[in-house]
Amino acid sequence: MYDVVRRIPRGRVATYGMVAMVAGYARAARFAGLALHHCDDPSVPCHRVVNASGGLAPHFVSQRGRLQREGVTFAGRNVALGRHLWTPRLPDERGVEASSRRRARGRAG
Numbered sequence: 001m002y003d004v005v006r007r008i009p010r011g012r013v014a015t016y017g018m019v020a021m022v023a024g025y026a027r028a029a030r031f032a033g034l035a036l037h038h039c040d041d042p043s044v045p046c047h048r049v050v051n052a053s054g055g056l057a058p059h060f061v062s063q064r065g066r067l068q069r070e071g072v073t074f075a076g077r078n079v080a081l082g083r084h085l086w087t088p089r090l091p092d093e094r095g096v097e098a099s100s101r102r103r104a105r106g107r108a109g
Contacts, residue, residue, distance in 0.1 A: 001025075001035045004088075008048040011071040012086035013079050015052050022088050033057075048086075054078035 004022045008014050014022075016036075017029035025031060029052075036046045037057070047066040050056060055078050056063045064074070073080045 002044045014086045054081040
């Protein structure tokens with residue numbers, strides 16, 4: 001789970017559900033939140049993970065400031081997900097990255 005969070009670039013955020021899915025636990029968003037809540041490793045940028053609406057963790061008081069310092073903008077209390085949501089490349093069922101396969105198909109045509 002922590003390795004997935006380390007992949008989120010500065011200025012981007014991911015949702016708990018997305019982190020769980022990329023880590024191989026597709027229906028475990030709450031587990032992701034719990035794991036991050038207990039993380040004390042400074043190399044894991046937990047502040048880059050938000051809820052499905054872009055909402056911040058209720059007891060993570062420095063989260064908003066850390067995100068703003070990375071250039072993340074907000075729409076009210078929530079992160080502007082349309083601008084800052086990280087979309088990782090996910091392997092398909094054969095282990096091939098879907099976006100790479102699409103690019104190769106585009107070159108062939």
